[in-house]
Amino acid sequence: MTRLLMISTALTGLAQSAQAQSLTVYTSQPQEQMTEVIAAFNEAHPEIEVELFRSGTTEVMAKLQAEFAAGGSPADVLLIADAVAMTQLKQDDRLMAYPDAAVDGIDPALLDADMTFFPTKLITTGIVYNTDLVDTPPTAWADLAAPDVAAQTIMPSPLYSGAAAIHVGTMIQQPGFDWPWFETLADNGAVAGQGNGTVLEAVARGEKAYGVLVEYMALNAKAQGSPVDFVFPAEGVTAVTQPVAILAGTDAADAARAFVDWQLGQAAQEQSVAQGYFPLRAGMAGPEGYPDPASLTLIEADNARLLSDGDTVKQTFADLYGG
Structure with missing residues (x-):
């Protein structure tokens, strides 16, 4: 017992x-x-x-x-x-x-x-825009640099968002972009928020017409009736996993x-x-309405450089956009 x-x-x-x-x-x-x-x-x-x-x-x-x-x-x-x-x-x-x-x-x-x-x-970063404010959507990253577009553009900061840190770090490795492109955006009036949520809110409310954003936030908001849509830019998208x-x-x-x-x-x-x-x-x-993942053009990055340049990327971005 x-x-x-x-x-x-x-x-x-x-x-x-x-x-x-x-x-x-x-x-x-x-x-x-x-x-x-x-x-x-x-x-x-x-x-x-x-x-x-x-x-x-x-x-x-x-x-x-x-x-x-x-x-x-x-x-x-x-x-x-x-x-x-x-x-x-x-x-x-x-x-x-x-x-x-x-x-x-x-x-x-x-x-x-x-x-x-x-x-x-797989989370990709592309362009969100307000459908009430934009008649001709952008088709490429390069389109954001136009003065009238940049002045109405907001992006997330790598000081707050990991996806944004990957995005900025990847874009500065690309010929034709690098820091001069971000400098042109800043000179023409583009601003930085904090995380991706601040970007979506600003574009959805019409405070900004364009934003740099992860796709799922934009497309989820669109499906829920928000006046936004999303562009997978012609040059490709940056991505995190x-x-x-x-x-x-x-x-x-x-x-x-x-x-x-x-x-x-x-x-x-x-x-x-x-x-x-x-x-x-x-x-x-x-998800419904998304392109076939196999059809995406992913912008490649040197991950070792992303790691080694991480602090410099954040500081340079902060110098341009504040933070």
Whole structure:
């Protein structure tokens, strides 16, 4: 009887331990979307309680770095729109490798060779415009430099947005653009907001006619009746893959691996499409009204240069646009 009681007590302890699993996720994905993400994840993993910190990528990274400097972060998982920041964390030995992650169906070219961070979706940056204010939409990045267009243009700042940091860092590597193009925009009246949300709000309200924006925000707003539309510029789009990673030193490694696998799986990819993102798994269609992902022209960037030039890019942009 005593032996049975001991076994029962042990099993009860294991059950309580399983129920008590908690996971802290730091993310730059919009709050309303993350609420949906956590709800869907908990359908598959009701035993894992998720705590969330959400802000722009730059602020998320600043919080992480401050916590590291103070001795450690409570974060277990990081989900941000910045593979360059992930690369820096990897170099600093802040990420845990997960060689058995569920990456079937994902283009190997998008994967970190050491399996420390993983793409979850494709997010491109192009041009949003207000359909009440613009009769002839722009078709190319070069169109934004025209004085009458630049004067009505707003863009996100790399000081706040990881996607913006990638966009600016990529564009300055392109012949015909580089810093002189950004200088021309500034000279002709273009301004910078904070994150992508400020750009969408300004264009949707008619405060600005044009904006540099991630596609899903513009197309989601259009679908909801906002007077905006989106252009995939002729020269191509810059792109981020919103990688997910497990922080080294996590005390919730099993729960973190479960979250990563779920993010890479079919259910999460279908949810991403429903939220307006291009999927990464092969054979999946994008959201209604989006072009075929295979038809996109992605502007290539030297990722090593994106990393090494990151601080300079932010400072130069701030000198031009404030911040």
